[in-house]
Amino acid sequence: MVLANGWNMPVGVTDVSREIHSLHMTIFWICVVIGVIVFGAIFFSLFRYRHSRGHKAAHFHEHTAVEVVWTLIPLLILVAMAVPATATLKSMYDASDAELDVMITGQQWRWRYEYLGEDVAFLSNLATSREAIEGRQAKGEHYLLEVDEPLVLPTGRKVRLLLTSDDVVHSWWVPDLAVKQDAVPGFVNENWVEIDEPGVYRGQCAELCGRNHGFMPAVVRAVEPERFDAWLAERQAAASEAALGLDREWGMAELMEKGEAVYGTICASCHQPDGSGSPPAFPALAGNQALIDDRRRHIETVVNGVAGSAMPAFRGTLNAIELAAVITYERNAWGNDTGDVVQPSAIAERLAD
Numbered sequence: 001m002v003l004a005n006g007w008n009m010p011v012g013v014t015d016v017s018r019e020i021h022s023l024h025m026t027i028f029w030i031c032v033v034i035g036v037i038v039f040g041a042i043f044f045s046l047f048r049y050r051h052s053r054g055h056k057a058a059h060f061h062e063h064t065a066v067e068v069v070w071t072l073i074p075l076l077i078l079v080a081m082a083v084p085a086t087a088t089l090k091s092m093y094d095a096s097d098a099e100l101d102v103m104i105t106g107q108q109w110r111w112r113y114e115y116l117g118e119d120v121a122f123l124s125n126l127a128t129s130r131e132a133i134e135g136r137q138a139k140g141e142h143y144l145l146e147v148d149e150p151l152v153l154p155t156g157r158k159v160r161l162l163l164t165s166d167d168v169v170h171s172w173w174v175p176d177l178a179v180k181q182d183a184v185p186g187f188v189n190e191n192w193v194e195i196d197e198p199g200v201y202r203g204q205c206a207e208l209c210g211r212n213h214g215f216m217p218a219v220v221r222a223v224e225p226e227r228f229d230a231w232l233a234e235r236q237a238a239a240s241e242a243a244l245g246l247d248r249e250w251g252m253a254e255l256m257e258k259g260e261a262v263y264g265t266i267c268a269s270c271h272q273p274d275g276s277g278s279p280p281a282f283p284a285l286a287g288n289q290a291l292i293d294d295r296r297r298h299i300e301t302v303v304n305g306v307a308g309s310a311m312p313a314f315r316g317t318l319n320a321i322e323l324a325a326v327i328t329y330e331r332n333a334w335g336n337d338t339g340d341v342v343q344p345s346a347i348a349e350r351l352a353d
Contacts, residue, residue, distance in 0.1 A: 106170030174203030259329025
């Protein structure tokens with residue numbers, strides 16, 4: 001992550017981030033002063049009382065006054081640093097009275113954002129192209145720090161962030177917001193943010209979480225409250241429309257189109273864009289006769305994962321339409337050509353079991 005001016009941590013766009021930066025600079029200058037005094041005394045003594053000028057070392061011990069002084073001064077310095085540090089920590093951990101709650105779930109290797117009580121949830125995936133990653137295309141300004149769906153938050157409102165993980169330990173880190181919080185399986189950690197300025201703020205996973213750890217950016221787009229309310233209403237309407245799609249019959253073409261997009265976003269990083277896989281951890285899907293011949297097993301594998309393997313359950317990650325689409329795509333892409341059409345309604349029934 002590039003720091004402000006290339007040298008220092010960013011000031012940030014929240015009150016807490018500015019408090020942290022101010023505390024950081026205060027402690028920094030205290031340390032500078034201590035360093036100048038201590039090393040100044042050392043170098044002065046080395047030069048002024050050096051052996052070549054005939055000076056000899058003094059021999060003394062158990063000087064009570066000196067011992068009191070060199071104990072009291074560091075104690076006072078620590079107290080002077082602890083007072084502002086404690087005030088800042090109290091601000092950082094006070095997530096009460098939030099106007100919006102967002103659940104952030106780490107998944108290998110993406111983030112899932114759910115606006116609690118608003119019926120809006122989506123995945124946020126790396127948007128940097130595979131060609132750029134492999135050096136076959138020029139790297140953009142935000143290489144490895146761009147996503148298809150950023151977390152959208154309103155400015156001027158306190159937002160509580162609840163963090164957990166579906167698999168391993170992740171860490172959601174956005175420096176401009178002064179938020180760096182671990183996402184731990186089986187636990188829900190808490191943080192909060194109130195953004196002052198509209199803009200796009202970029203971060204990434206800060207906990208080594210597997211082979212694609214470096215491809216797991218966290219991007220926040222802060223907008224004015226009116227624009228956020230309009231965006232939230234649009235997403236709620238889209239979610240309601242998607243729910244209606246469970247009751248109709250989907251055609252092969254539209255499922256294949258949607259499934260290809262889901263596969264490219266979710267599955268291709270492990271099973272490769274051409275379905276060739278990365279054995280033994282990630283088996284090939286192209287020509288995988290075990291899945292081709294057993295549709296039920298294929299559905300079970302995608303929906304519930306495979307215990308003891310790297311294959312996670314996607315029932316909590318993708319909705320019924322997305323699951324049906326990607327299974328249909330896998331059963332008919334790369335020459336598999338089974339002709340199977342898996343309907344979202346069938347997946348919805350499976351999820352309800």
